[in-house]
Structures are given as structure tokens and as C-alpha cells.
Amino acid sequence: MATRIDSWIWAIRLTKTRSAAGAACRAGHVQLNGVTVKPSAQVAIGDRVTVRQGSRDRIVEVTGLIGKRVSAPVAAENYIDHSPPPPPREVLASIPRRDRGAGRPTKRERRELDRFRSGALLVLAAVAVLGLSACGGDGTADSVNETYEPRTGTGPDFERCGGLTADEVVKATGVPGFELAVDNPSTCEWRLNADRNPSVSFNWYRGSPIGRERGTEQLSRDMTEDYEIDGQPGFIAHTGPICEIGVAWDADFIEISVHLATSTEQLKSTDEICQSAKRLTETVVKGAS
The missing domain is CATH 3.40.1000 (Protein Transport Mog1p; Chain A)
Structure with missing residues (x-):
């Protein structure tokens, strides 16, 4: 039995709708055995399918060919999940996020974010100096090194x-x-x-x-x-x-x-x-x- 890849990833519940499965294929977010494929590509038992979901890849091995949406327990019988574990919450929390569809930050937004971060660093540095002064005995902070701030505009002039x-x-x-x-x-x-x-x-x-x-x-x-x-x-x-x-x-x-x-x-x-x-x-x- 031949099964289209867009139907299969929708049937096993990797996408919410079949149209979303087709869109993922057309956007280059779906691979079959390491090769980006179109929605009409055929899957077979033993194939490995990779689907990009946001910042994470779902990697599954085909063990059953279905083309209709089924319940989660039944869907799980038709694939073996080889996906790597999601990153720790600490790592996810450290990555800046923007509203969906907002695109990359503008130059103005980047400057504002850098100014905010620079201000935060100065506050932290001041707190550290006060703490050392309180605990140092002689009230000096000569041993505190200045925090290096990366400079803008140090790169070459690109054409x-x-x-x-x-x-x-x-x-x-x-x-x-x-x-x-x-x-x-x-x-x-x-x-x-x-x-x-x-x-x-x-x-x-x-x-x-x-x-x-x-x-x-x-x-x-x-x-x-x-x-x-x-x-x-x-x-x-x-x-x-x-x-x-x-x-x-x-x-x-x-x-x-x-x-x-x-x-x-x-x-x-x-x-x-x-x-x-x-x-x-x-x-x-x-x-x-």
C-alpha cells in the first residue's frame, strides 16, 4: 500500500491538519531518509521521517502505513520515535523570543535591547562593588576589574x-x-x-x-x-x-x-x-x- 508522506505525518498526529502537513513539506521542513521531499513523496516501512516543529526536529521510523487520522495510542503503533529529548527549560528560557510573525529585530530594536542589557550589567557591577567594599575590610575595590563591553562598529566596511x-x-x-x-x-x-x-x-x-x-x-x-x-x-x-x-x-x-x-x-x-x-x-x- 502506497502512502503519501503528507497524509502519513498527519495521520500519526505530527501535524494538526493535512493542509499543514503539505505546507510543511513545501516549506522544506520535512525530510525522508535525509532528503527534503514534496507532499506527494511515498513512504515505506523502515523509512525515517524528520519533521521540523518550531525549534525542534521530530525524527520517527515508519512501522505502519496509514493515511487516515487516528487516535494517539493507535498512531504510536505506526512509528518508532527517535527524536532527541527537548532542551532543558533553562536553555529555552535563556533564548530571546519574538512574537510569531514579527521577523528578525530591527536595528532600532537591537540597539534598545543592547542599551537595556548594558544598563542591567552596570547595576550588577555596582552591586558587586558595594558587596566587595562591605566585605573587604579596607573599603577599597582596586581588585575589581572593569567589565568589557563588546563594541559596535568594529567590523570592516562591507560592500x-x-x-x-x-x-x-x-x-x-x-x-x-x-x-x-x-x-x-x-x-x-x-x-x-x-x-x-x-x-x-x-x-x-x-x-x-x-x-x-x-x-x-x-x-x-x-x-x-x-x-x-x-x-x-x-x-x-x-x-x-x-x-x-x-x-x-x-x-x-x-x-x-x-x-x-x-x-x-x-x-x-x-x-x-x-x-x-x-x-x-x-x-x-x-x-x-
Whole structure:
């Protein structure tokens, strides 16, 4: 019996509606045996299905083929759950959140958040100094070191789109047809068509410490690790068809994102996708002034 993947993930209750299951497939949030698939893809016994749910991946093994919605106990008989445990509440609580649909913070919002955090640090520092003065005996605080504050504007001056061109994106990814679809002072995005999948993007954040972005990536990607280029610290993170690299200069950072593997013609391994992201990052960093 053949079963469509959108019907199956809806039947086992991974999505609330079948239309939501189809939308998840079209958005690239569903993988079959490690490959992003369309709603019409067929599942078979033994297949492994990954569904992105917010910042968490549900990974299940197919043990039964059903195409109709069933109760939770019956649904559980048709799959084996291999999903990693959710992150601790402490980690979730430490990640800043925005209202659904609000998008990334604007530059003004980032500045306001940094001012708030700077004020909070000053209050904490003052409390610490008072505490040491009360307990030190001689009332001095000479041993208290000043708290280092990451500075904004210490990064190089990047050209528009980080200096990248559509030809360089095509050369780095090995996928022909990319054209510039979004072009503004902080973000550029190249696409093959009207959809954002596949896509390559360059983002330039001023006054936004990279730690917040890395924390978000650690919750949403399969792997996140340190990455350095020309002495500048950063991170590289990937999951399936997506690979992202961030490089920091104090409180500024850039991020290169490559999202491929949407069809057989453009199918690439995660390692190939990350190599593309590294080539683009090197081009941007070494070409900056």
C-alpha cells in the first residue's frame, strides 16, 4: 500500500491538519531518509521521517502505513520515535523570543535591547562593588576589574551584499540560475525562483552580539560548532539541506546561509552545502576593507 508522506505525518498526529502537513513539506521542513521531499513523496516501512516543529526536529521510523487520522495510542503503533529529548527549560528560557510573525529585530530594536542589557550589567557591577567594599575590610575595590563591553562598529566596511555577486553564488554552490531577489543595506538573498528554497543569503548585523544567534542555532540545527576565519571567531551550523556560518567582530557579525537540496537536480550532501557556505564566507571576509 502506497502512502503519501503528507497524509502519513498527519495521520500519526505530527501535524494538526493535512493542509499543514503539505505546507510543511513545501516549506522544506520535512525530510525522508535525509532528503527534503514534496507532499506527494511515498513512504515505506523502515523509512525515517524528520519533521521540523518550531525549534525542534521530530525524527520517527515508519512501522505502519496509514493515511487516515487516528487516535494517539493507535498512531504510536505506526512509528518508532527517535527524536532527541527537548532542551532543558533553562536553555529555552535563556533564548530571546519574538512574537510569531514579527521577523528578525530591527536595528532600532537591537540597539534598545543592547542599551537595556548594558544598563542591567552596570547595576550588577555596582552591586558587586558595594558587596566587595562591605566585605573587604579596607573599603577599597582596586581588585575589581572593569567589565568589557563588546563594541559596535568594529567590523570592516562591507560592500553591498558583502561584495557577492550572483555569478560568485553560482560558482560557490555549483547550482546555476541564482539571481538577486532581496537587496537592502543589511540583507541580500539570491534565489532560483519565487520561493525561498533553494536560496543563499548574506546578513550584516550591527550592535547584535553573535551569542544570541548561536544560541538559536544550537536549538534548531543538528550540529553547531566553532568556526574561525582570518582570526575572527564565529560558528558553523547545519541541518539537512541548510548550512549557516556566522563571523563576529565584537558586537557586530555577518551570517551566510545556504539552503539547497530541494530536488533531484540540485541534490547535494550537507558537507557539500557547508563547503559552499565556507567559500562564500571566505570571499566576503577577505574582500572586505
